[in-house]
C-alpha cells in the first residue's frame with residue numbers, strides 16, 4: 001500500500017475519503033478530500049485537504065507540507081485514509097484496474113515464505129474495507145483482490161463483505177486469495193457458493209504434491225489434507241478455482257511432480273499459477289531456507305508448465321522476470337506485480353522485453369538473481 005507522510009492539522013481520528021484534484025461545487029464535496037498545491041479560502045466542505053503549503057487554518061482537517069512529487073502520487077478517484085499522525089495511505093487506486101482489500105492479518109498458517117507475517121487480528125482492517133467499499137465507483141470493471149492473512153477466518157463477516165463487494169461493483173472480477181483450509185467445511189463453502197457469484201475466483205495456495213512438504217512449508221500440520229478437501233468441496237459446488245504454487249528452495253525441483261499431482265487430482269481447476277518469491281516478511285527472515293534464484297529452477301518450471309499446458313489446463317507464471325525463465329516458458333509469464341511495488345533494475349534499460357516483463361518487487365530489496373540480462 002502506497003503511503004506518504006505530511007504534517008497533520010486538526011486530524012482527531014482516521015478519515016477515509018475520495019481524492020479530488022479539481023475543485024467541485026460545494027454540493028459535491030461531501031466525502032471528498034481535496035488534493036491541491038495551495039489551499040484557498042473557498043476550499044470548505046471537503047472532509048479534509050492535502051496540500052503542499054503548511055496550513056494556516058487551525059479549523060479544517062488537513063495534511064500539509066507534502067512535496068509536489070508526493071501530491072502527484074495521488075490521483076483523482078483514489079480512496080485514501082488520513083491518520084492522526086499525518087500518514088496518507090492509498091486504499092484504492094482510481095486509475096488502476098487491479099485493486100485489493102486487506103481484510104485481516106490473522107492466518108491459520110505461518111508459511112516460511114509469507115511476505116506478510118500473520119498477526120493477531122485487528123477488526124480495523126475489515127472496517128476500513130467496508131468504508132472504502134462505500135466510496136468506490138459502482139462502474140468499476142477491473143479486478144478486486146480480497147487478501148489477508150486468511151480472509152476466510154472472518155467467517156460470516158467475510159461472507160457479508162463478499163456479498164457487499166459483489167453488489168457494489170457488479171462488473172468487477174473478484175479474486176480471493178486463500179489457503180483453502182476453511183473450505184474443508186462443506187457447509188461454509190456452500191454458504192459462499194449460494195451467493196452465486198460467477199465473477200468470483202477462489203485462488204487456493206498449494207505448494208507441494210505430498211503432505212509432509214506442504215505442511216512443512218505452511219508450518220501447520222494437517223493443512224495439506226484440509227486444502228485438498230477444500231478444493232473438492234469447491235468443485236462439488238461448481239466454483240471457479242485457481243491453484244497458486246509459490247516456488248521456493250523447498251519445492252523448486254518438485255514442480256513437475258506438483259504439476260502431475262494437480263493434473264491428476266484437480267483437472268477441474270480453471271487456472272494454475274507458479275509464483276516467484278517476494279523476499280520480505282517471513283520470506284526474508286527464512287531466507288536461508290526459502291530463497292532460490294529463479295534462473296536455477298527454470299528447467300523444472302518449464303517441465304511443469306509444459307505438462308499442464310499439454311493437459312489443456314490454463315497455466316501462468318507470475319513474478320518471474322523474462323530473462324530468468326527459459327525461452328519456452330516466456331509466453332506463460334505475466335506482468336503480475338502491483339504497480340506501486342513494481343521496479344526494474346538498471347540492467348533492464350535497453351531490454352527489448354521490458355514492456356512485457358513483470359520486473360521485480362521493490363519490497364525484495366537486494367535479494368536478487370545474479371542472472372539478470374537484457375534481452376536483445
Ligand code: SF4
Pocket residue numbers: 107108109110111113114115116118148149150178179205218
Ligand atoms: S502466505 Fe498466506 S497462508 Fe501463508 S501464512 Fe501468509 S497469509 Fe497465511
Ligand code: SF4
Pocket residue numbers: 321322323324344345347348351352353354357358359372373374375
Ligand atoms: S532485463 Fe529486466 S526487463 Fe529485461 S527481461 Fe530481464 S528483468 Fe525483464
